[in-house]
Amino acid sequence: xxxxxxxxxxxxGVVLDFGTARARVxxxxxxxxxxxxxxxxxxxxxxxxxxxxxxxxxxxPVTGNWLKKPEIELVSDGxxxxxxxxxxxxxxxxxxxxNFLLAxxxxxxxxxxxxxxxxxxxxxxxxxxxGSGKSTLTAALACRGFRLLSDEFGLVNLNSGMLHPLxxxxxxxxxxxxxxxRLWPSAVLGPxxxxxxxxxxxxxxxxxxxxxxxxxxAKPVAIVFPRYRRGASxxxxxxxxxxxxxxxxxxxxxxxxxxxxxxxxxxxxxxxCPVYRLSYDRLDEAVACxxxxxxxxxxxxxxxxxxxxxHNA
Amino acid sequence: MERxxxxxxxxxxxxxxxxxxxxxxxxxxxxxxxxxxxLESLHRSPRTFGEIVAILRAALDPSDGExxxxxxxxxxxxxxxxxxxxxxxxxxVERR
Numbered sequence: 001x002x003x004x005x006x007x008x009x010x011x012x013g014v015v016l017d018f019g020t021a022r023a024r025v026x027x028x029x030x031x032x033x034x035x036x037x038x039x040x041x042x043x044x045x046x047x048x049x050x051x052x053x054x055x056x057x058x059x060x061p062v063t064g065n066w067l068k069k070p071e072i073e074l075v076s077d078g079x080x081x082x083x084x085x086x087x088x089x090x091x092x093x094x095x096x097x098x099n100f101l102l103a104x105x106x107x108x109x110x111x112x113x114x115x116x117x118x119x120x121x122x123x124x125x126x127x128x129x130x131g132s133g134k135s136t137l138t139a140a141l142a143c144r145g146f147r148l149l150s151d152e153f154g155l156v157n158l159n160s161g162m163l164h165p166l167x168x169x170x171x172x173x174x175x176x177x178x179x180x181x182r183l184w185p186s187a188v189l190g191p192x193x194x195x196x197x198x199x200x201x202x203x204x205x206x207x208x209x210x211x212x213x214x215x216x217x218a219k220p221v222a223i224v225f226p227r228y229r230r231g232a233s234x235x236x237x238x239x240x241x242x243x244x245x246x247x248x249x250x251x252x253x254x255x256x257x258x259x260x261x262x263x264x265x266x267x268x269x270x271x272x273c274p275v276y277r278l279s280y281d282r283l284d285e286a287v288a289c290x291x292x293x294x295x296x297x298x299x300x301x302x303x304x305x306x307x308x309x310x311h312n313a
Numbered sequence: 314m315e316r317x318x319x320x321x322x323x324x325x326x327x328x329x330x331x332x333x334x335x336x337x338x339x340x341x342x343x344x345x346x347x348x349x350x351x352l353e354s355l356h357r358s359p360r361t362f363g364e365i366v367a368i369l370r371a372a373l374d375p376s377d378g379e380x381x382x383x384x385x386x387x388x389x390x391x392x393x394x395x396x397x398x399x400x401x402x403x404x405x406v407e408r409r
Contacts, residue, residue: 242331242332246332256339259339260322
């Protein structure tokens with residue numbers, strides 16, 4: 001074990017342990033990447049060893065074209081991932097790159113594109129398309145005592161059906177950054193990065209509780225499809241099980257790859273968990289609703305007539 | 314007499330419809346109520362066309378204009394095209 005140093009240098013590389021997976025990260029000559037990483041992974045102990053990692057990445061400047069503006073690239077196993085980024089966007093490049101790699105490598109689990117949080121080891125899975133408010137809601141729940149399992153993945157064990165943590169920073173975009181700053185003044189946020197392909201992004205550091213519990217699976221007790229609707233009142237509806245199945249399968253990174261194992265895993269999840277659609281504007285109302293759901297109480301204002309989901313609409 | 318049969322094992326029943334994993338193609342199919350009813354009945358045992366018509370007739374609205382026999386034929390063709398059911402018919406055996 002080691003500790004984050006001031007102005008952390010990553011030329012020798014460090015290992016980050018997210019719980020279900022580990023990543024080795026190194027960089028060459030990229031100013032401020034080490035300190036940004038140290039801030040959003042502040043609760044983690046960077047590991048200085050040569051153990052097996054699911055992901056190994058190197059951030060480095062692009063060389064060979066003196067006529068272009070300086071750029072950086074993310075390299076894994078000798079291959080560049082994505083187009084090069086401006087050097088100031090080091091952390092977003094790292095975070096998105098590692099997400100991309102993890103989605104391809106954790107094939108022993110069902111990988112849902114979903115936020116996942118737990119209270120007393122009872123987990124809520126929140127599958128959603130980009131723009132549905134998944135990350136903002138995940139951050140809001142984390143600031144209200146839920147432990148973060150993942151902002152990006154619902155990792156379902158094919159045998160036990162349990163949800164595994166993959167604790168990494170929560171990526172907030174645009175207006176959500178200020179919303180979470182106001183809601184959670186003690187939250188540790190990394191630097192803001194303007195001009196990314198998703199606008200301005202900032203990362204919320206996982207808190208100590210989430211990091212210390214990152215090896216402990218949680219039992220999924222509800223599936224909630226969130227959708228942010230500006231100015232709308234909170235509406236919580238039941239979802240038909242067949243359309244919930246379809247939407248979960250569509251939301252999965254590796255459902256097709258898993259074949260019958262994926263089918264059985266999704267079927268079990270839908271059979272054991274109630275499925276809701278939660279439309280909301282105010283985060284405090286959404287959080288209160290999810291607190292009722294995770295406690296196995298009937299959420300206030302639940303509309304009993306089940307709705308069909310069409311691609312998470 | 315020709316009998317319809319299925320060899321799919323991984324099925325998920327919702328309220329009146331369901332999903333099935335197709336081992337031949339690796340695809341997952343959502344089946345609406347009438348198709349699901351047929352598949353579910355074949356899941357228990359092979360059946361003749363007449364037996365399937367009787368099952369559908371008991372479940373469907375008899376005022377349906379297409380007629381139960383026509384519906385049964387259409388749904389069976391769809392299920393067969395998805396490789397979810399087969400018959401004892403030689404051409405099906407050859408396809409498999």
